[in-house]
Amino acid sequence: TYRLNGKRALVTGGSRGIGAGIARRLAAEGADVAITYAASKNKADAIVREIEAAGRKGYAIQANAADADAQQAGVNAAIDALGGLDLLVHNAGVANMLPIGEGTMEDFRHQFGTNVEGVFAGTLAAASRISDGGGIVVIGSNASHWTPMPGFAVYNATKAAVALLVQGWARDLAPRGIRVNAVQPGPIDTDMNPADGDLAKAFMDRIPLGRYGTAEEIGALVAFLASDDASFITGARIDIDGGLSL
Ligand code: NDP
Numbered sequence: 001t002y003r004l005n006g007k008r009a010l011v012t013g014g015s016r017g018i019g020a021g022i023a024r025r026l027a028a029e030g031a032d033v034a035i036t037y038a039a040s041k042n043k044a045d046a047i048v049r050e051i052e053a054a055g056r057k058g059y060a061i062q063a064n065a066a067d068a069d070a071q072q073a074g075v076n077a078a079i080d081a082l083g084g085l086d087l088l089v090h091n092a093g094v095a096n097m098l099p100i101g102e103g104t105m106e107d108f109r110h111q112f113g114t115n116v117e118g119v120f121a122g123t124l125a126a127a128s129r130i131s132d133g134g135g136i137v138v139i140g141s142n143a144s145h146w147t148p149m150p151g152f153a154v155y156n157a158t159k160a161a162v163a164l165l166v167q168g169w170a171r172d173l174a175p176r177g178i179r180v181n182a183v184q185p186g187p188i189d190t191d192m193n194p195a196d197g198d199l200a201k202a203f204m205d206r207i208p209l210g211r212y213g214t215a216e217e218i219g220a221l222v223a224f225l226a227s228d229d230a231s232f233i234t235g236a237r238i239d240i241d242g243g244l245s246l
Pocket of ligand 1: 039185
């Protein structure tokens, strides 16, 4: 299927994990795709080659989401390269599970800087340039409404913050036909949360569907939300977690 033929998409943090899965799926459905990354230039370049192998244009741009100026410059460079923007996917994020007393102010600022300030700065740069009828998807987390174990407070708070940004932006941008939605994954097998890692030992037995999810499954949901199949969905927060947070 080519539901996104001719669309121009930017995925932040597209060099690895969920963002790479999203970038691949958007390209497979016909979109040109720019990705940003923080440090993994070689991995980002490899994703661009995959996008090009799918017959689409691909671009990799280094942009630290935690630095608002760099994030805005990166978003603007991506839109320039793509020749416009129809879909913005905020995926870049960090997670540090530190119980109160172990986390520092520096860690708090790092998590909020990347997961919240980066999302705000990127949307601010894109808002006037994204085409009417376009879309924004923010990768939040089921942790926006659910605390599985100690240590999640700051990460949860960042994901709750972006869930509310999504709700507000859905109202702000509805007059232009721009739909804004949050995708809220549970455990997805990536470097951040490997299916054979320590967190997985605690999670696996509690996931009703009995397994971790994949970046491909998140990519499929983002492609759906970006497509006309989701033309009446805005301001939604969709859990994609195998039932873990039920
Ligand atoms: P990974 O750590 O596997 O990959 C993170 C990606 O984000 C990389 O491409 C990385 O770039 C990029 N990134 C990280 N920090 C920055 C930064 N400061 N500036 C620009 N890019 C950055 O994470 P996941 O793929 O697992 O997670 C992606 C998103 O999904 C995050 O928002 C996360 O919170 C969310 N999520 C993940 C879950 C999971 O279980 N995996 C569950 C729920 C939500 P580089 O390669 O250059 O470092």
